[in-house]
Amino acid sequence: MIEEPYRWVEAIANRREYIETQLASGSPIAAVGYRDGILFLTLGQARQKIFEIYDRIAMGAIGHPGDIERLRMGAIELASTEGFTRSAADVSLRRLAHYSLSPVMKSAFEQVYGPPYLARLLFAEIGLQPEEHLFLRVEYDGAIAANGATFAQVRQDFAVLSGTRQSTELMESFLKAEHAPGATFEAALKTALDAWSIGHMALQKDDGKELPERAAVTKHRQEQLATTGIEAAILERNANAAIRFRALSDKEARALIGD
Amino acid sequence: MDKLPAAFGQNFSGASEDFLALLRRKGLLSPAATPKGFTSADYFGVVDPTVRAPGPREQSWRPTEATTILAFKFSGGVLVAGDRRATAGNTVVYDRADKVLEVDRHSIMAIAGVPATAWEMARVLEHSFQYFRRTQLQEMSVDGKVRALSKLLRDNFGFVMQGMGMVVPIFATYDSNSNPEARLYFYDAMGAQFEAADYAATGSGSPAVRGILHYENHWGEKPLKELDENEAVAIALRALDTAAESDTATGGVDRTGKIFPIIKIVSRDGIMTLPEEKIAAVFKKSVA
Numbered sequence A: 001m002i003e004e005p006y007r008w009v010e011a012i013a014n015r016r017e018y019i020e021t022q023l024a025s026g027s028p029i030a031a032v033g034y035r036d037g038i039l040f041l042t043l044g045q046a047r048q049k050i051f052e053i054y055d056r057i058a059m060g061a062i063g064h065p066g067d068i069e070r071l072r073m074g075a076i077e078l079a080s081t082e083g084f085t086r087s088a089a090d091v092s093l094r095r096l097a098h099y100s101l102s103p104v105m106k107s108a109f110e111q112v113y114g115p116p117y118l119a120r121l122l123f124a125e126i127g128l129q130p131e132e133h134l135f136l137r138v139e140y141d142g143a144i145a146a147n148g149a150t151f152a153q154v155r156q157d158f159a160v161l162s163g164t165r166q167s168t169e170l171m172e173s174f175l176k177a178e179h180a181p182g183a184t185f186e187a188a189l190k191t192a193l194d195a196w197s198i199g200h201m202a203l204q205k206d207d208g209k210e211l212p213e214r215a216a217v218t219k220h221r222q223e224q225l226a227t228t229g230i231e232a233a234i235l236e237r238n239a240n241a242a243i244r245f246r247a248l249s250d251k252e253a254r255a256l257i258g259d
Numbered sequence B: 001m002d003k004l005p006a007a008f009g010q011n012f013s014g015a016s017e018d019f020l021a022l023l024r025r026k027g028l029l030s031p032a033a034t035p036k037g038f039t040s041a042d043y044f045g046v047v048d049p050t051v052r053a054p055g056p057r058e059q060s061w062r063p064t065e066a067t068t069i070l071a072f073k074f075s076g077g078v079l080v081a082g083d084r085r086a087t088a089g090n091t092v093v094y095d096r097a098d099k100v101l102e103v104d105r106h107s108i109m110a111i112a113g114v115p116a117t118a119w120e121m122a123r124v125l126e127h128s129f130q131y132f133r134r135t136q137l138q139e140m141s142v143d144g145k146v147r148a149l150s151k152l153l154r155d156n157f158g159f160v161m162q163g164m165g166m167v168v169p170i171f172a173t174y175d176s177n178s179n180p181e182a183r184l185y186f187y188d189a190m191g192a193q194f195e196a197a198d199y200a201a202t203g204s205g206s207p208a209v210r211g212i213l214h215y216e217n218h219w220g221e222k223p224l225k226e227l228d229e230n231e232a233v234a235i236a237l238r239a240l241d242t243a244a245e246s247d248t249a250t251g252g253v254d255r256t257g258k259i260f261p262i263i264k265i266v267s268r269d270g271i272m273t274l275p276e277e278k279i280a281a282v283f284k285k286s287v288a
Helices: A005-023 A063-085 A092-109 A165-178 A185-204 A214-228 A250-257 B003-010 B020-024 B040-042 B115-136 B142-161 B206-219 B229-247 B276-285
Strands: A029-034 A037-044 A050-054 A059-062 A119-124 A134-138 A144-148 A156-162 A229-236 A244-247 B071-073 B077-082 B086-088 B091-094 B098-104 B107-113 B167-174 B184-185 B194-195 B199-202 B262-267 B272-274
Touching: A005 A059, A005 A063, A005 B167, A029 A059, A029 A119, A029 A165, A029 A185, A037 A059, A037 A119, A037 A144, A037 A185, A050 A063, A050 A229, A050 A244, A050 B115, A050 B184, A050 B194, A059 A063, A059 A144, A059 A229, A063 A119, A063 B115, A063 B167, A092 A134, A119 A156, A119 B167, A134 A156, A134 B040, A156 A185, A185 A229, A185 A250, A214 B091, A229 B020, A244 B091, B003 B107, B003 B229, B020 B115, B020 B142, B071 B107, B071 B167, B071 B184, B071 B206, B071 B229, B077 B107, B077 B167, B077 B184, B077 B229, B091 B276, B098 B115, B107 B262, B115 B142, B115 B167, B142 B167, B142 B184, B142 B194, B142 B199, B184 B199, B199 B206, B206 B229, B229 B262
Parallel strands: none
Antiparallel strands: A029 A037, A029 A156, A037 A229, A050 A059, A059 A119, A119 A134, A134 A144, A229 A244, B071 B077, B071 B199, B077 B262, B086 B091, B098 B107, B107 B167, B167 B184, B184 B194, B262 B272
16 A cells, blocks of 8 residues: 555655654754854753764764664764774764665664654764864754755754754754854853744744744843753863863853853 | 664664774674683682692693783883893794884883784773773773783683783873872783772783882882982882893893883873883983
């Protein structure tokens, strides 16, 4: 039955709708570049959403914990064996996403008798220069969105991940307007927190197509900070250590925000 | 075509696999060597090849660990020092070898033995610890790290009995959750680990060094544990120079070429490699 082309397209559409519904409540994650590195930030207290993949690569994820775990393990395994047999410099996020993650996620998604990956992933790789920061978002169907790494596009020094398309787009348009490349860490932290708040507000109501008022964002941010924890991690462009990933504690992050 | 996506196969093995097993599964690391003329029962015997039961393939067995490595605890953490000479028989092959290797932010493996095997071991260890931290989302314990090195040595023992690839390392680490915080271990070639209370030495020049460290620790101006950094560096340099006096395989300090030993210090803040100028200054003041 499913062999008929129409049925297959229908099955895929149903599956897409199902996955979108499942992911819709995922708390947003913002990744922004700053003067000395890249910051990942989200709020929540259920489970860890930001992970170290390799020396220069970090990952944020929303979705089913089991699927996130399988993808995370796979990514670490690939990066580690590549880094061991060749060198850490040969581990590249572009290859990891394009040659390994994307095809695997696509085929799981399209094989309608098997389970798809219920996960949406956000990766960042730190380069030698701020212009070399690479951000990639990998969808459950294997689609990849990059921060404009090719040709004459304007590069963006940020990337976001959220439960719905609307929330994602609002966060992106906020960061496009507010985030300055080469910002200080404190400034980047505040911008990322505001972007998170905007994304989170958009998840809660369906009608918001416009960016909310600044006062409303601040209010929402303060309300959320009072009840949930900050999860943050940085990739530092510090040349002294091979491993650039460092998780920030809630306390450390709050001290820098100062509200 | 690369088989990378296979890592996501149905029989994905999950979290319990360690990095060594992963490498072997992917064919990226040779399997553990079986000693020739040995049965598994021999593994549990005394690690002294000279008392091995005579087998049909009796061969002369000679340790090749031409080097001097020393480590001791002092007030600022653990100091690990090694000379720079690499030899093959009577020939000096290289005079800038680095035998004191960092395997993670708080662990050092210093090696006496065959460099090819030792550097590979250090590489495997480094990646194993990182792989563990990344997959399990927690740092490997000191015991786990010490045991990982032990397992590598045991896997290598077959090669050692065939006369190649012997490695006798020292492992120094600092863990703020353990007591004492500074930990120092030495090993035999088969992988037995021994925790050192104050100091450890390995390599062909180690008898002389052990003598000096024992003397300093008991009858010196103060015990090794109470030395400050400059005093500790001075003693390490004196010990290496003494070892080089009688052991041709130890480089000591090359005064003409201005080649100094590698000295690293492990403390709560991580690993610090002493800059050459600093070593030269201490050498000029307290040793030369």
